[in-house]
Amino acid sequence: MNKVIGTGVSRKDGRAKVMGTATYAAEHQIPGLVHGYVVTASIANGQIKSIDTRAAEKAPGVVSVFTHKNAPKVFMPANDFQTSKIYEARLPLSDDKVYYGGQIIGLVVADTFERARHAAHLVKVEYATQTPLVDATKATFKEAPPQSGEELKFEKGNFAAGVASATAKIEATYKTSTEMHAPMEPHAIIAHWQDSDSLTVYEPSQWVAGTQRTYAELFGLPTERVRVVTPFIGGAFGSKAFPWPHGILCAAAARKLQRPLKVVLSRRQMTANTGHRSETEQTIRLGATADGSLSVIDHEVKSCTSPVEAFAEPCTKITPVMYAAPNLRLKQELAVMNIGTPTFMRGPGENSGMWALESAMDELAWTLKIDPVELRLKNEAKEDQRKGLPFSAKHFADCLRVGAEQFGWKDRPKQPRALTRDGKLVGWGMAAATFPGLRRAASAKVRLLPDGTAHILTAANDMGTGAYTVVAATAADALGLSVEKVRVELGDSLLPDGGLAGGSMMTASLVPAVMAACQQVLKTAKAKTAQEAFATLGQSGRAAFEATASSAPGEEGKKWAFQSWGAHFCEVSVDEEIGRLRVTRWVSVMDIGRVINAKTAASQVRGGVIMGTGQALMEECHVDPNIGYPVVYDLATYHFPAHADIPRIQVAFVGEPDLNFNPAGVRGLGEIGITGVSAAIGNALYHATGKRIRDLPITPDKLL
Secondary structure, eight states: OOOOTTSSSTTTHHHHHHHOOOOOOOGGOTOOOOOEEEEEEESSSHHHEEOOOOOHSSSSSSEEEOOSOOOOOOOOOOOOOSSSOSSSSTTTTSSSSEEEETTEEEEESSEEEEEEEHHTTTTTEEEOOOOOOOOGGGOEEEEOOOOOOOOOOOEOOOOHHHHHHEEEEEEEEEEOOOOOOSSSSOOOEEEEEESSSSSEEEOOOOOOHHHHHHHHHHOOOOOGGEEOOOOOSOOTTTTTSSSHHHHHHHHHHHHHTTTTTEEEHHHHHHHHHHHHOOOOOEEEEEOOOOTOOOEEEEEEEEEEEEEEEOOOGGGGGSHHHHHOOOOOEEEEEEEEEEOOOOOOSSSHHHHHHHHHHHHHHHHHHHHHHHOOHHHHHHOOOOTTTOOOOOSSSOHHHHHHHHHHHHTTEEEOOSSTTOOOEEEEEEEEEEEEEEHHHOOOOOEEEEEEEEEESSEEEEEESSSSSSSHHHHHHHHHHTTOOOOHHHHHHEEBTTTTOOOSOOTHHHHHHHHHHHHHHHHHHHHHTTSSSSHHHHHHHHHHHSSOOOEEEOOOSSGGGGBBOOEEEEEEEEEEEETTTTTTTEEEEEEEEOBBBSSSSSHHHHHHHHHHHHHHHHHHOOOOOOTTTOOOHHHHHHHHTSSSOOGGGGEEEEEEEOOOTTTTOOOTOOOOOOGGGGTTHHHHHHHHHHOOOOOOBSSOOOHHHOOO
């Protein structure tokens, strides 16, 4: 047998992306295509008194102009996360109200993009303006509603008693800034109707089957009358899972016009209309005995949402799984402001929550004069304290010990400001990483063809995480083929439902389905390997041996809690004269169950570390207080890491296959790499300087 799983397989889609032959949403060529450009509000709160489209309608090449006065008909979908979902609970152009700066208030359609953009700027709007609320310090916070059906508040034990029994106490408030998704591929859609009862959508979608059902509900169609095509996604991070208003409006306008219509958002428009990570304010209270045993953990969170969707950044989700304490209290509050709608962004909740919790744990370690690694080992939770279930295949302690060994943690000076190099202060820091093990139902089809190749088909997709390669490696391993002999087709709703590329669940959902389909096709061919099947295919009278199989969660969630674990260790240098902090060394160790492809797995962790470094040191989005619009407007004004900002990132994996979780023993990986990164950097900064910064990003002005 040709063992492939666990080795380092190069990307199946790598050549297509490098050569430019990978087709993204805006690149599909449709005869008769027209172009749309959205008109956005220049205020953040108020009402449209009048909207004059006459000049736009007379402009060269203009086909039509849509506003709330002539908005094409759409229906509200179930919007329940199970069958369908839209990012904003308000349908586009459904009234004359303006809820946030940059909200879509119109769409101009013309024969070219340039003409549509020109005409859009000719639309004249008069507003009845109200003062927008864009400053969280002036907002009213109320208890956050459940997120994805789960309550965010939780309490066990006696908080007051826990505090009273504590020898050492930490209470601090940690803040994070608004972060933008900023994927390489802009948000774009082509909607192509065949008459008025059959729709093809070319749009980057992390949830192909869900997006298909959502558009079907939006337009009152049977699901099979909608086709979603998304073979490649140029980055998503949570912002391309469901339809945004521009996508809904594009499909509705295309139906009205009976013309294929393309809408591509500008970077400026994306800052307001395609989601972001909400700013947070988190207060952590820790109490511990003299030996470091935690007696109490209290975690309070405030985040902000828009008037058209209640989305709370669920930072407290990680708290009950990380460290055991007899007294635990979690509380989340949410404020409605005149801002664009926040949404899921790589490690939603876990990432921001770990900044606060892992920073507080470091502060407690310094207070108690206990090694931060030892403090975590002493207090690691054996069960999910919210669910009361033991963890399956947990190797968090191995992550800490292996990471400490590889980094050389034992040589760490025990005092701040004790290390210098080339006239700069040097500090070492560490933090834990975690993300839940999640999976959904998924299906795949396998075909063995006369040319000696295997063809794997599923509506799953690849947003850059390596799904093409993981599917190919899984099939090659199961069939006894080389990876080169496996062709993978993804991202088309005509194919079997491949599940959701979000919540780090694509690999965990899809790999068991691919394995099952491979086993089934060999059974169909009455063969032990694909080579045996190929040998008999010619005599069988068939064009191919094929089989479809599915995999779905069972009762395991009633017995076990599933979580992936990790640890980050880093070194920073600080030039105090100019307030410059640089990350100079990095080690990450992860426990994710079975590693399917070592190469893409390590790449995912590195991507998370890079993204977390951006959060820690530079990423933030301020809002103009007068018009409520983000002041960043492109990839030059929104600061994120470049190559020069990132050192070599050493990645290792520990643990065992988590066979309680799924037959493949694999858990998710896409998001855990970012969790804990900002805290590791902040903790290293304290070791270097003796200064604790609790407000992200750690920009030079805060270091001077």
